[in-house]
Amino acid sequence: MNVQTPTHSADATTVEAALAADNQQVVDSESATRVAMSNTLLTPRFYTTDFDEMDAIDVSPVRADWDQLIGQMKSDPNKGHFKKNEDWDKVDWEGMDPALKREFIDFLISSCTAEFSGCVLYKEMKRRGSNSDITTLFQLMARDEARHAGFINDALREAGIAVNLGFLTQKKKYTYFRPKFIYYATYLSEKIGYARYITIFRHLEQHPEHRFHPIFKWFREWCNDEFSHGEAFALLMKTDPKLTSGINVWWIKFFLTAVYGTMYVRDHQRPEFHKALGVDPDWYAHSVFSKTSEISKQVFPITLDIDHPRWQPTLERLNKANVDLAAAEKKTGIARLWGKATASARAAAAFVSLYTIPAVRHTVPAQTRLEPAY
Ligand SMILES: [Fe+2]
Ligand SMILES: [Fe+2]
Numbered sequence: 001m002n003v004q005t006p007t008h009s010a011d012a013t014t015v016e017a018a019l020a021a022d023n024q025q026v027v028d029s030e031s032a033t034r035v036a037m038s039n040t041l042l043t044p045r046f047y048t049t050d051f052d053e054m055d056a057i058d059v060s061p062v063r064a065d066w067d068q069l070i071g072q073m074k075s076d077p078n079k080g081h082f083k084k085n086e087d088w089d090k091v092d093w094e095g096m097d098p099a100l101k102r103e104f105i106d107f108l109i110s111s112c113t114a115e116f117s118g119c120v121l122y123k124e125m126k127r128r129g130s131n132s133d134i135t136t137l138f139q140l141m142a143r144d145e146a147r148h149a150g151f152i153n154d155a156l157r158e159a160g161i162a163v164n165l166g167f168l169t170q171k172k173k174y175t176y177f178r179p180k181f182i183y184y185a186t187y188l189s190e191k192i193g194y195a196r197y198i199t200i201f202r203h204l205e206q207h208p209e210h211r212f213h214p215i216f217k218w219f220r221e222w223c224n225d226e227f228s229h230g231e232a233f234a235l236l237m238k239t240d241p242k243l244t245s246g247i248n249v250w251w252i253k254f255f256l257t258a259v260y261g262t263m264y265v266r267d268h269q270r271p272e273f274h275k276a277l278g279v280d281p282d283w284y285a286h287s288v289f290s291k292t293s294e295i296s297k298q299v300f301p302i303t304l305d306i307d308h309p310r311w312q313p314t315l316e317r318l319n320k321a322n323v324d325l326a327a328a329e330k331k332t333g334i335a336r337l338w339g340k341a342t343a344s345a346r347a348a349a350a351f352v353s354l355y356t357i358p359a360v361r362h363t364v365p366a367q368t369r370l371e372p373a374y
Contacts, residue, residue, distance in 0.1 A: 009150030010083035013076070015123050015139060018146035019165070023083075023154055033164045036113040037172055044114035047121050048174040049182045051128040059133045062235045065369045066133065069231055073140040078221050082151035088214045093159045096212075103273040104213065105159060110266075112152040112163050114193075118186070118229075119145035120169055137232050144225045155215050180248065183237050184255040188296070190230035192259060195291035197223035198374045203279060210278035227372045234299040238368050249302055256296075256304050257355045260289055264315045265322045282312070291374055298368050302359035314353045321347035 012018035059066045093101065122142035129135040153162050177185065201219040204211045211217070237243045244252065267274065267281045274281045286306065293303040305311065321343050328339025 008083050009147045011080050012147065013079065013143065015119065015126070015142035015146045018143055018150060019119075021150065023150050023157075033167055036109055036163045036168055044110060044117050046117050046168075046172050046174045047177050047182060047185075048124070049121070049177055049179050051125055054125060054179045054182075055129040055131045055134055057131065057134060057236060057239055059235065059239055062238050062368065066235055069228065069235065069369070070133075070136060070140070073137075073144075073228055078144070078147075078225060081221050082147045082218065084154060084214075087217055091155075091158055091213055097272065097276075100212075100272040100276050101159075103270040104276075105156070105161065107270060107273055108152055108156050108215075109161075109163060112149050112156065113168070114189070115145050115149040115152065116163070116165055116168060118142075118189075119149055121182075121186075141229050141232065144229070148222065148225070151218070152215070155213070180243055181251070181255070183233055183243065184252055185259070187230055187233035187237065187299070188255055188259045188292070190226045190233060191295050192263065192288060192292045193226040194223040194230060194372065195288045195295070195374070196263075197226065198372070199284060199287050199291065200277065200279070202374065203277070207278050210276065212276050224372055227370075230295070231369060234368050237299050244299060244301060244364065252300050253302060253304070253355065253359055256300075256302075257351065260285075260292075260304060260306075261315065261318055261351060261354060263288070265319050268319050285315075286312075295370060297362055297364065298370055299364060301364055302361055304354075305357050305360050308357045310353065310357055314350050314357075318347055318350035318354070321350055 006012045006017055006021055008023050009018040009021040012021055096104070119142050122138040122145060126135045126138035126142055129138065149163075149165060153165070156162050197219040200216060201223065204216050242248065264285050267285060271281070274284065289304070289306045293306065297303060325340060325343035325347065328336055328343055331339055
């Protein structure tokens with residue numbers, strides 16, 4: 001049988017075909033791949049888990065919602081969407097302010113790595129599993145993430161760079177997380193991804209003069225994919241009430257704090273990028289946290305109190321400690337050691353302070369499923 005390979009990841013119907021597509025076959029771009037390879041607290045990581053435990057999940061308790069969600073994902077409304085068309089305006093890379101260009105490329109590389117991190121994890125789950133509910137879901141999600149990563153690579157290629165995804169798969173370090181931690185972290189990263197993309201999309205609808213790159217026009221369909229992925233993890237967590245009760249509520253709080261804190265610090269490293277978008281990073285963070293919290297009530301019994309008087313000033317302290325930590329890294333000898341130790345201690349203290357702000361409790365609705373509403 002002659003299987004036709006699509007020429008672009010956007011048209012592929014499986015993750016394998018999406019990764020084999022022409023637009024993924026890049027010449028290695030060393031500096032971009034090096035950035036994508038880095039493993040710090042702030043850079044996207046690759047994850048591995050106990051795939052057998054995940055394969056054993058029985059989705060019967062959420063069967064009706066599950067089948068509806070899988071049906072929606074199989075119908076593939078975004079097939080063919082993630083590629084350049086006549087809406088893709090010419091990008092003036094040469095004329096772009098150098099600081100903005102640096103931050104924007106950094107944003108694209110980090111987004112591409114994050115998309116691809118999801119792709120690798122989901123693809124591996126699909127490959128290792130034998131439970132057809134689980135493997136079907138993970139195949140569909142891996143397909144989407146491969147398209148997203150491929151599309152970002154299209155954008156990067158115009159600037160003369162690309163992330164070598166094949167190289168990353170083989171060489172990037174994998175962090176092991178137990179399945180329940182994968183659920184919390186991945187659920188949150190999908191939902192916060194939705195909130196981030198839709199917030200930028202809606203803002204640029206109001207202020208098209210700030211749309212300095214065409215990729216933002218694709219953010220609505222993009223975030224709808226992420227929304228569905230988050231829905232799938234919400235349903236997975238719903239299959240076992242223990243995952244969202246007892247001691248695990250403290251883990252949920254930990255992941256909420258870590259994900260929100262990381263986003264805040266990472267975004268504040270890109271002042272020119274936010275200026276070009278016409279977005280105040282503090283406003284943006286609060287807006288994204290509010291949306292994510294509202295959505296996560298579908299499955300988490302708590303949300304963080306982001307209006308608590310200690311929240312914002314402590315985030316700022318966390319950010320300052322990270323700025324000082326990065327500055328200390330550039331020093332040498334005792335100044336470096338001392339600078340790193342004190343900045344790390346301050347960052348840890350800020351994190352503990354955020355973590356100990358009392359959470360807001362609420363009742364989780366019996367009905368889990370949501371539709372994108374922002
Ligand atoms: Fe994605
Ligand atoms: Fe996703």
